Amino acid sequence: MIWRLAWRSVLRQRRRTLITVIAISLGLALILFSVGMQIDTHQTMIDLGVRMGSGHVAIQAEGYQQHRSLDYLLSGSRRLLAQLRQLSGVRRAIPRLEAAGLVRAGESSAAIAVVGVDPSEEQAVAGLARKSYRRRGRYLSADVRGNRPADIYIGSGLAQTLQVGVGDRVVLTVSPLDDRANSSAAFVVCGIFRTGVTELDSFLVQLPLSAAQQLLSVGDGLTQIAVLLEDGDSARATAARWQARFAAQHGTAMRREILPWQVTHAELYDGLKLDKNFNYLIAGIIFLIIAIGIFNTIQMSVVERTRQFGVMMALGTAPRRMFALVVAEATLIAIVGAIVGLAIGLALHGLMVRYGIDIETMSGGVDSYEFGGVALTGTLHSRLPVPIVALWAAIIVAITLLSGIYPALRATRLRPVSAMRHS
Amino acid sequence: MAQGLTKLAWRNLGRNRRRTLITASALAIGTALTIAVIGLIDGMHAQLIHTLTRLDLGHLQAHQRDYRRTRQLERTLPHPVEVRRALERDPRVVAVSPRVHGAALASSGRRSLGVSLFGVEPRSEIKITEFHQTIRKGRYLDDDPTPWPRGRALTAAEAVDDERLTQQAEDAAIAEIEGDSQSKTAATPARQTRRQQTQRLARAIAPPPKRPPRVLIGKTLARYLAVGIGEQLFVSTQAVDGTMTELAVEVIGIFESGTTAFDRTRVILHVGDLRRMLHLDGRIHELAAVLVDLDRADDVALSLAGTVGPDVAIASWGMIQPTIRHVQQQNAAGSLIIMLVIFAVAALGVVNTMLMAVFERKREIGVLKALGMTAGRIVRMFVAEATLLAFFSALAGALLGLLLDLYLHQHGINLSANGKTTTVMGIGMGLTLRAKVTAFGVLMPIFVLCAVTLLASLYPAWRAARLKPAQGMREV
Known part of the structure; x- marks a missing residue:
């Protein structure tokens, strides 16, 4: 019941939903893309490093x-x-x-x-x-x-x-x-x-x-x-x-x-750790911006429907259910966004696995890129273990849900009479 | 009328304050964090370049034309006095110091390690590099080199001996290389005497110093060789004339620069001592200079290159260590992409809120159009709204970003959990990463923010302009 209602509300504002979904999926896809490339680069460097070294x-x-x-x-x-x-x-x-x-x-x-x-x-x-x-x-x-x-x-x-x-x-x-x-x-x-x-x-x-x-x-x-x-x-x-x-x-x-x-390769290990932490920082920033965008959208949709919520409350809908409705909407948006993001991200990943990026073209004519005592040469590909993909998808869903909580709480605090008077 | 539009746009933004604030905060936070990230990246580069140039390279170096490529001892700097004077006379140059480089096998007891000998002029070197500040135990080098008696020319009889010994040594070496095992075993006692005779002659030409020359070594090397302050090392190296010399040196200082290779391989000593060890007389390999502005090292190098003659090469730190340039360029490209992604996501938020604003105001847009407002003006009205939004977000974001940058500059980020220096590409980064604030790093995100926001407003504005007056007015 709640899900059907949520689905309808989400579909009612098609364009807005679409843009939010694009923001979520774009963020997820880009993060998957960069994480996949980073994992491959790091694994390649570790592999080369340990083969040449200890x-x-x-x-x-x-x-x-x-x-x-x-x-x-x-x-x-x-x-x-x-x-x-x-x-x-x-x-x-x-x-x-x-x-x-x-x-x-x-x-x-x-x-x-x-x-x-x-x-x-x-x-x-x-x-x-x-x-x-x-x-x-x-x-x-x-x-x-x-x-x-x-x-x-x-x-x-x-x-x-x-x-x-x-x-x-x-x-x-x-x-x-x-x-x-x-x-x-x-x-x-x-x-x-x-x-x-x-x-x-x-x-x-x-x-x-x-x-x-x-x-x-x-x-x-x-x-x-x-x-x-x-x-x-x-x-x-x-x-x-x-x-x-x-x-x-x-x-x-x-x-x-x-x-x-x-x-034995402490230098390489430290370097990779620094690189990884830097990537987390960037991912964190991107997610924060996405969260603000989602928050804004859900908030607006709640404000817009003040009247509708007022009617629902007057008809005896419990505040708990109102809360659940708004969160369900956020969940739907999150899931659709995550699925689209996964599709785009995995498609990009597939392209990278198939074709890759040549290091020489990427670094402007230098045939190798040295980092932590290991030189990277040849072509960069992408590597995405399933748990990593699942983790990032889960993170983006969680962030969407979190940004839905405050608007959902607001919806529960509406007074039926004044809400119904809202135009 | 343009003023009227701005006023209208301003009022529209104020109509739904909460929404405007949230959208603006997304933009402002994006801007602030991008500024901080760029500050950190720039800070990392600055730190890498500082370590690189102030530990070893200097900002500028002069060598014999082929020295950097081959690193051969005999390729010493031509006319060192003139080149040094030319460098010192240039107002862009702060200080100049001469250096000699050599390779050696350093041993102590049964431990030995390949090292690079780094001969410096102690008094001028401290103006170029800062490794003396990282001396953890002991002290820095003395101003004067070790007293070293002059050699004398060989007497006629000795010269004949020398000729004979050289011939014999060559024969033996060839026999050894060819693997004639018989000559190898049979010649051992004869070889011993030959060796002693050779040493005696070598001492006549180049007598050993009165006391062991004093050296500074890195912490890692001290650990590997198990030597401490006041203890001796044996250094064997090949002089420029091909003779092998073995010499005891005394460790007077142990430094810890944080740069892996430097702490493991450098043996630093007085340029005069190293010159004597390598039989280089008055010659040097390198002049290192520090400039007023390290960012202009390339220009200085190029302009000075013309004044010192064709057999002298002058190179900036960036020419000597191109890797760091590549890292810099790559990170610059990387941060541009990151910035675009962050703002693309933020722009989607702008599109969303503005679209909503358009739909909310369908009625009034209809009225405006019915009253004769052209489509172009309506587009401009929404673009003006976006411009105002971008302007104030950028202002807030830049302020917040600058504060973050200043905080990260003052306090930095602790890089080492265990008190150990982190290295990037083997270059010590120090214990904290500090942000560096540059005009470009602050202005670039603002520019991208404004551009992206304006672009994002075009679609909602276009939708508004296309609205038919009658249809718009009919909306509730």
Whole structure:
């Protein structure tokens, strides 16, 4: 009964209802559009970041995160890798050995971070090894060719500093674990990458793991095992669970730190959080404006119908029912607005999934966009998990209902006699 | 008559005060919040640029033409004295400071890390950068470099030795690179003596300093290397002539700038000391300058470039760090879109209320038309109503927005829950984000508000103008 009445009132002022519905749906559609793009951008950045960096979960000897020194090496790494790879939920377990070094070619030198990697594993992970980053040459090869110098994979910035190209030799100097004197070895540049992140392009080189272990005299030691999970969202929980299980098995005899990406990639995490909060702020402003618009419309429709309400009250309609009627009207408007907004928003989302926006066109000719140590390249798409869509639709319905409450209360406070006299 | 229209419009707005107020408040709040958001975005950019330029870059830098591209030690600035004088003479330049850059492996005990050596002139550097203000422990560099004895030329016999050793070292290096394992193992004792002889010769040409040169390092580097104030680090680096030098330095200060890479990789020392370490004599890599107005750095750079000769490149901070420009442009585009969305939604509210006003007044519009008012005048009447609405909303919104901006400028938004500095693109943002008030940031939303409101009034006005007099008068 109330719903039929509400439906009729809403339809009586078609144009006004339409405009209100447009405001609601426009707001919802735009928010879905920007949230979808933001989620995709963030997920892509996290995915790239963890592939190039420390994985969703990093396993290190306790103290490594704090000190970054070879004094904190993971022991028994081969067994650990095999164990990890058998765990369910683990997509890849990536061995890494990182140290600081000085690289020289001719009279040029540069201070860099040296990372020993398992070439075939890295190619499967597609972090720094991915083809789209490669400018020249090829990726590291795993096979050791007798006494020939091993491969080294360097960034474009470093190549420029050292004035070297593919096939050129460079000398790498590091301080190994076993003695205080530095040790040097020659390497051949096998390929050159460019990610758009200066920190990587100018200050990072990759070597085959075995060559790095030999140069640093660490046996089969690693500084880190980076783990990619099937479900990246569970990184925190997984890290905590593993840490607890490890502590239960080994007690205090052997200490390891098992850290989620939010800790190892704190810069990226903070940056994304800032971006997200900023988006919430904007969404909040848009919703506030929508709320004021809706409030105005409902208020007007109540004032306009003062006479009608007076008659209803005189005929014995309870104030509660009057309240319900106005709220029901707001609900109908909200639901129709939400449905139209969802349709437009999801259509936009579909277009973005299909075609996307090229970052190069968006940023005016720059091929990558660096944020929190990760460079975004290629095409931006949209990603909208169902709960997120439902959440925003629910928020807009709730806001519409809230803005209907005050006018509804006003309707209940009318005096039948004076209301009926209203023209 | 135009006055009459305005008066009419004013009265119409006053007829339904509550409605007008609510519509106006939507517009005003939209304007105010947009002004505040733009203020925050501008504030963030200003902070990023400030950190970037006052931590490291300066507003302007002069280098040898190819130095920035290759970062090679030997590409030092040609005619540094003349270039410095040219910069200092320019009234737009506040201060100039010379610098030398190098790369090294710093080690302490068994820990080592690649670092970048940053040689500065302590007295003039404090006018360029502010990292000295972030020294948490210890103190800043001394004005004078470490006393460093002069080298002497090699005697004839030593020169012959030098020739021979160089040849042997080259042979050994080639053998090592070619992977001739036999020569590698067999030559070890001989290699030791060769090394000692070489060091002796190197010391004759470039003797070590009387005491370890003093350096400042970042908090992260101090933690990674586990060194404190008064403790020593070993720095090995390659000098401009290709020789490897190893040298002990003493940490006298530890800074915490908040910028990740700076705190992890910088070793800051006296430009004189670094020049000696890298065998650069009187040469420098860079002149950094601070300008009166950092927004005009591009112009200054371009105009100065013509005066210093073709082999010197002068670049502004924006040319050196283009990323921050892109971020700025992207955010500007972003805030324009946000503004349009906010006002589009607000405009729908305007359309709604004005349409309602038109329907309410059907009767009187009919009467006005019957009395001979033209359609054009009726349109103008409604547009005048919208203009008044926009004007007062903008006024209120701008006032509110300015207040918000000033509050956000005074108090800022706390960015760090845990007392840690937030970084954007690795650049430290400080603990609070403060809004920056600019004329553009305040006027732009007002302009967009007025434009959008006027556009929104056109449809209701057009509906009113189309009303037939007889039909309008018949309405109750």
